[in-house]
Amino acid sequence: xxxxxxxxxxxxxxxxxxxxxxxxxxxxxxxxxxxxxxxxxxxxxxxxxxxxxxxxxxxxxxxxxxxxxxxxxxxxxxxxxxxxxxxxxx
Numbered sequence: 001x002x003x004x005x006x007x008x009x010x011x012x013x014x015x016x017x018x019x020x021x022x023x024x025x026x027x028x029x030x031x032x033x034x035x036x037x038x039x040x041x042x043x044x045x046x047x048x049x050x051x052x053x054x055x056x057x058x059x060x061x062x063x064x065x066x067x068x069x070x071x072x073x074x075x076x077x078x079x080x081x082x083x084x085x086x087x088x089x090x
Contacts, residue, residue, distance in 0.1 A: 010036035 006026055007014045013031035027035045 005040040005042050006037045007040055008032060008034070008036050009038055010034045014040075 001018050002021060003016050003018050004025075005014065005016055008029035008031065011029060011032040011034070013029055015030065017026055019026075025039050026037050029035075029037050
C-alpha cells in the first residue's frame with residue numbers, strides 16, 4: 001500500500017498517509033483544519049505485508065529474515081545497507 005506525503009499550504013504541517021491508490025487525496029489539514037493539504041511529489045514509499053514472494057522465495061535454511069543474519073553490521077552480502085535491508089532504515 002503506497003505511503004503518500006502531504007504538506008499544508010496554510011500552516012506548513014507535513015504528514016504521511018498510507019492510502020490505496022484508488023483513495024481520494026486528503027484535503028483537510030489535521031493541524032489547522034483548513035482544506036489546504038497538497039500531495040507532494042516524492043518517491044512513493046510502500047509497505048509489504050502478509051505472506052508473499054519477499055518472505056517465501058528468499059528464505060535460506062528455513063530462516064524468515066536472511067537480511068538480519070550474522071554479519072557484524074555495515075553492508076549486507078548484496079552490497080546494500082544491512083539495516084535498510086532488514087526493514088529498520090528509512
